[in-house]
Amino acid sequence: MADYDLAVIGGGINGVCVARDAAGRGLRVILLEQGDLGGAASSATSRLIHGDLAALERRSFARVRTRLGERDIWLRVAPHLVRPMRFALPGQSEERPLLRSLLWLHERLASRIGLPSPQTIDVTHHPIGDALKRPFGTALEFSDCVVDDSRLVVLTALDAAERGAVIRTGARCIRAERDQFWRLAVIDRGHRQVITARALANASGGWTGTVAETVLRMPLPKLGAVQIGQIVVRRLFDSENVYVFQNADGRLILASPYERDFTLIGSVTRAFTGDPAIVAIGASDISYLCEAANRYFRERVEPVDVVRSVAGVNQVADRKGRAADRDGSMMFDFRRGKAPLLTLFGGDLTTARLRAERAVSRLTTHYVMSPRWTANAPLPGGDFAWERFDLEVEEVRYRWRFLTEAQAQRLFGAYGRRLADILGQAKSRADLGQSFGEELTEAEVRHLMAREWARFPDDILWRRTKLGLTMKAEDQVALAAFMGKHAEPMAAVEPAPIRR
Numbered sequence: 001m002a003d004y005d006l007a008v009i010g011g012g013i014n015g016v017c018v019a020r021d022a023a024g025r026g027l028r029v030i031l032l033e034q035g036d037l038g039g040a041a042s043s044a045t046s047r048l049i050h051g052d053l054a055a056l057e058r059r060s061f062a063r064v065r066t067r068l069g070e071r072d073i074w075l076r077v078a079p080h081l082v083r084p085m086r087f088a089l090p091g092q093s094e095e096r097p098l099l100r101s102l103l104w105l106h107e108r109l110a111s112r113i114g115l116p117s118p119q120t121i122d123v124t125h126h127p128i129g130d131a132l133k134r135p136f137g138t139a140l141e142f143s144d145c146v147v148d149d150s151r152l153v154v155l156t157a158l159d160a161a162e163r164g165a166v167i168r169t170g171a172r173c174i175r176a177e178r179d180q181f182w183r184l185a186v187i188d189r190g191h192r193q194v195i196t197a198r199a200l201a202n203a204s205g206g207w208t209g210t211v212a213e214t215v216l217r218m219p220l221p222k223l224g225a226v227q228i229g230q231i232v233v234r235r236l237f238d239s240e241n242v243y244v245f246q247n248a249d250g251r252l253i254l255a256s257p258y259e260r261d262f263t264l265i266g267s268v269t270r271a272f273t274g275d276p277a278i279v280a281i282g283a284s285d286i287s288y289l290c291e292a293a294n295r296y297f298r299e300r301v302e303p304v305d306v307v308r309s310v311a312g313v314n315q316v317a318d319r320k321g322r323a324a325d326r327d328g329s330m331m332f333d334f335r336r337g338k339a340p341l342l343t344l345f346g347g348d349l350t351t352a353r354l355r356a357e358r359a360v361s362r363l364t365t366h367y368v369m370s371p372r373w374t375a376n377a378p379l380p381g382g383d384f385a386w387e388r389f390d391l392e393v394e395e396v397r398y399r400w401r402f403l404t405e406a407q408a409q410r411l412f413g414a415y416g417r418r419l420a421d422i423l424g425q426a427k428s429r430a431d432l433g434q435s436f437g438e439e440l441t442e443a444e445v446r447h448l449m450a451r452e453w454a455r456f457p458d459d460i461l462w463r464r465t466k467l468g469l470t471m472k473a474e475d476q477v478a479l480a481a482f483m484g485k486h487a488e489p490m491a492a493v494e495p496a497p498i499r500r
């Protein structure tokens with residue numbers, strides 16, 4: 001008997017969604033991530049959970065309807081991480097009358113979950129205009145969602161673990177031999193281990209081709225990759241909108257509120273070759289994004305104002321060289337007498353749950369498993385209705401009166417109703433132990449290390465939170481010292497017993 005029913009290579013959004021789905025259906029799952037969960041493309045996204053206007057423009061109505069359905073599912077199961085947002089397209093109504101009809105269609109294809117309808121706004125008399133260089137004319141405004149991408153990955157992994165999956169970070173799969181079972185050689189935090197599994201999922205994102213070639217030794221010809229880069233600058237506008245501009249060269253530029261005091265501007269896409277681990281946005285792309293922002297916003301930004309850049313690599317073509325679109329693609333390889341192999345390509349956050357559900361469903365001929373379930377089960381902390389977010393934050397402030405409004409927003413937005421696991425009966429900030437700057441406390445760090453696989457300061461500063469944007473250097477040093485002193489392996493979550 002193999003150690004596991006399914007081994008997943010890759011702890012990005014694709015891998016964790018597959019692990020969660022399969023664990024919840026009763027399979028014994030192990031997920032291997034060579035670095036940190038969401039440490040690659042899945043924490044470098046533009047954070048959209050959306051219907052995709054471009055697909056609508058191409059008249060892919062069925063696809064957009066599916067995507068909007070997935071958007072609504074994410075909003076329902078992760079209402080702390082996924083927030084509705086108004087998207088503003090200044091000037092577009094004059095330039096692209098067709099867009100109005102597309103937005104109307106976007107609204108019609110969505111289910112009635114209560115997001116506000118599209119509207120045309122006179123920006124001269126609206127806060128949207130305040131930040132613009134040309135604060136006049138009209139803007140089209142519609143609803144979609146944004147998400148905390150890396151926390152979506154981590155909480156999906158946590159849910160998988162709570163349903164019995166074993167999550168191993170710092171565990172690199174270096175060889176996979178295929179027979180009746182998969183026999184995987186893994187370097188797990190410096191130790192070589194061999195694991196056997198009845199099926200394997202290659203969800204290694206930008207590494208998919210490399211893993212297929214060098215680990216599985218089943219090369220996938222013609223895999224193409226793109227890198228997508230974005231920049232973070234200080235906040236350029238006060239309104240809680242995502243601005244969408246069509247740049248002179250036809251590219252769509254998005255500027256979104258980012259972590260309260262910042263703006264995320266993106267994106268630039270380029271063909272990519274090489275090791276995804278060293279992807280970075282180039283100086284010319286940073287200048288391009290600054291110039292694009294300067295064309296529209298009153299507040300100027302220069303490359304020197306960029307406080308952080310994010311870049312990730314996404315696989316864009318499958319075995320036959322077909323471009324994988326936002327919905328990604330999946331291959332199922334099964335040969336008589338050989339253990340099955342699933343390969344997932346790219347695809348975006350919006351459709352990751354569905355992609356995983358379809359992928360795991362391909363294994364139903366090999367295992368007895370329970371039906372699809374992920375559309376209705378909240379992620380940890382997400383067991384409340386999305387409309388209640390502000391009320392829940394108020395309740396948090398009432399219960400832990402020492403929190404400021406901004407702190408309550410951040411903490412509830414990150415942990416939802418599981419916040420009590422961190423704050424417990426604390427009556428003052430001092431009850432939460434050592435402080436690392438104004439936001440982060442020992443209680444939160446301990447929780448992240450014990451429950452969310454945080455091992456290094458960057459795991460906390462850039463993925464479990466984005467406090468790296470504001471935390472002073474001396475506090476970061478103190479955090480590193482604290483984590484070094486208290487490092488201990490996370491309590492192992494044993495594989496679930498076989499439930500069938």
Ligand SMILES: Cc1cc2nc3c(=O)[nH]c(=O)nc-3n(C[C@H](O)[C@H](O)[C@H](O)COP(=O)(O)OP(=O)(O)OC[C@H]3O[C@@H](n4cnc5c(N)ncnc54)[C@H](O)[C@@H]3O)c2cc1C
Nearest residue numbers: 010012013014034040041042046048173205228312348349
């Ligand atoms: C900059 C950018 C912006 C994007 N914007 C959006 C957006 O707004 N909305 C949206 O929905 N989608 C967006 N996407 C697409 C989407 O985010 C990505 O396609 C998706 O995150 C890819 O997830 P993944 O799990 O396939 O890959 P990744 O997140 O890259 O995860 C793959 C993981 O596999 C691990 N791995 C690789 N090899 C091994 C091995 N041998 N052993 C163990 N682990 C291994 C890696 O360490 C990595 O963590 C964007 C993509 C990029 C790059």
